[in-house]
Amino acid sequence: MASLPMTLRVYQALSAAAAPLAPVVIRQRLKQGKEDPARVDERRGMTSDRRPHGPLVWIHGASVGEVLAAAALIERLRALELGILLTSGTVTSAGIAAKRFAPDVIHQYVPYDSPRYVSRFLDHWQPSMALFIESDLWPNLILAAAARRMPMALINGRMSQRSFPRWRRMPATIGALLGAFEVCLAQSETDAERFSALGSRNVVTTGNLKLDVSAPPADDARLQRLMAATRGRPVIVAASTHPGEEEILIEVHRELKSRFPGLLSVIVPRHPARGEAVAGLIAASGLHAALRSHQDLPTATTDIYVADTMGELGLFYRLARVVFMGGSLVEHGGQNPIEAIKLGAAIVHGPHVFNFTDVYDALDAAGGAREAATRETLVGQIGHWLADAGARQSSVDAAAAVVERLGGALERTLAALQPYLLQLRLETGAARA
Template sequence: MLRTLYRALWWLAAPAAVTRLLLRSRQERGYREHIAERFGCTAGRPLDDHAPLIWVHAVSVGETRAAQPLIEALLQARPDARVLLTHMTPGGRATGEQIFGERVLRSYLPYDVPHAVRRFLRAWRPTLGLVMETEVWPTLIEECQRRGVPLVLTNARMSARSFRRASRFGAATREVFGGFSRVLAQSPADAERLLALGARNVTVLGNLKFDMNTPAEQVAQGHAWRAAFGARPVWVAASTREGEEEQVLQAFAALNVARALLILVPRHPQRFAEVAALVARHRLRCERRSSWAVDGAVAGTAEKLDEDVQVWLGDSMGELGAYYAAADIAFIGGSLLPFGGQNLIEACAVGVPVLIGPHVFNFTQATADAVAAGAVLQVQDAAELARTLQTLFSDKPQRTAMGAAAAAFAARHRGATARTVEVLLTLLP
């Protein structure tokens, strides 16, 4: 009954989904491209191509970057295989193109309706499918079972909040999660919840995001920016979501630190102009990264930033590591309001002290471990964010100690990629 209702709802939602793509394309043109792929209409690969095909689904930017070390390791371990990388957002697709170029095949994942999923599977004929973190599509799982395609939930996480929601559907949920061939969980808590939802063959392998390496050229670029900012306190508010920038700017206004510079990096590119307008309404002098003449290849070559600039808007994609490297302190967005938080591991790996808000249900374990390690301080609201920034800017030894603890925390938890590859190779012919 639930399966029939689910499919009927998708049939009804499909026209609205296309309309939504076209509306979103007004701000991000990529949403109007490759629409046919979202219905399974893709060229796929030639019939005479019999190489093993490893299909990796990474919904957006964060999952794509987390999948990078895994894909690189798989390509090295199985040079005879091909990799198909699928996404749901243009940002994820653009990130995949930037990272891998022509080394991987790419497509959008189709909407979760039977005829679209079947077309997709017929066109690509995957040998093994990997879906990253929390991507659970009932029809996709069912059709992979029907075609004998092993489907692995990789780097799997299941928050207490998501567990409560999924549990409401009882046997239907157990049938869906039981359809995965393997589940590779980030933590014992994730594994316990996934098992309770019906998952089988669950193994705890750690978090792939700890194996993400910030490219050396990004670190050098960030250091060049930092030199161009001059001798002034700098903090970054990264991956902020709608409504959070207002609170971040309130914290900035309450900060009593002379000549402080805020690097403000919204998570979604379609909001860059909106956030720039918000900064202007706060009567703050703003410079956009896209309009600033910078050459970050060699430290010291960047044009000096005007000292009157108070907010530097990070309106670029794929440079988050550089923004962290340019800052004295990092605040991770998606956490002041109930969005569930964003990945704090990349900031830790750069060796910068990290602050995060109270809403971290998507990253509960990583946050708790980072706080316990002395790498992260958790704040409850904008007022506490301002007070904590004030304290850290006035206490360089504490900042230095937190930065060192952050780097050590990130290094200590590496290794999930090698463990994951070892398991996945057993599923390939």
């Protein structure tokens, strides 16, 4: 404790003192739909799930994007017969984990960052190794794991243009946190330089795991029903949209509808609980909506289909000629376009893509994606691709080439982790003997 900077000692004291307020926080988050009422104990480090025998690799990511980025890595670790404990912090990511991973991949909600809750979590699970994805750095979680001499790695590390100057004002604090990791595997050279400047002691540029994600799955029966319901109609998808974007997209649909009869837009809100609100906006505009959560299928009179469910983007990407990536018309930072690219959609996005700067820069430069900052430019770009199949296919091909060129992060990540994984496999062999 004495060697920690004052900021972290104060943080530990305040987070310990705030623990009695957890029930109040949980009640509020339950009202907002941000917690699973059946699993709130996990937020306090408690669980009825048992720790499996043998080495256990703990992988932590903040939300859906990080969980999906780890998917291929998780499968490779399972092939090494290592146990997997996956933690995340959102209801949506828990739903995705349940759909995407084998039953032996244990998902838990990450405990609130209070020393007491973190200790309960670590006492119960006793991870053999920890892999933190990107930049979700909870101080108590990291410091408690380091105190137990647990090997830790930061994988798919990202230090955004916004976060970097903030952390530079607290060099001792970020240095103590990053110094707890044996290795930092950065997405890009820029990220690597920033992590090194902030105190990471062993930085390797491995690339972005999100470029190596597989195309998302789709239930064949559901896909066939959707294809039958939309046959003959041009379909555009707006994926992972945020408040402030749907209003623009509704107007984009209205303008394009006059040029492309039968046009169907699919809006997939980032948070499915917003489906009813989005449908209300559509109705108020005079257009017809149908909601996926109501078990509705689009009919001939449906203008905009609201796909307010979890884990079904794979269905809609397979229907779409053009995909707008949400979180980019507002200052959220954009969403990952790779899954849509792998399913053959042409990609259009807004100006705010700082969460994936390198990816979008490469795509835009090659013509594999197009930026559209306004309603008018969205209408122009989407309309161009709907009217010109050749131009659309050229963009799809260019995007696929960029993804192929930038891929390989999974193999580089596994290579960098190999010394630690080898030790775990030796422990597995010793336990069996």
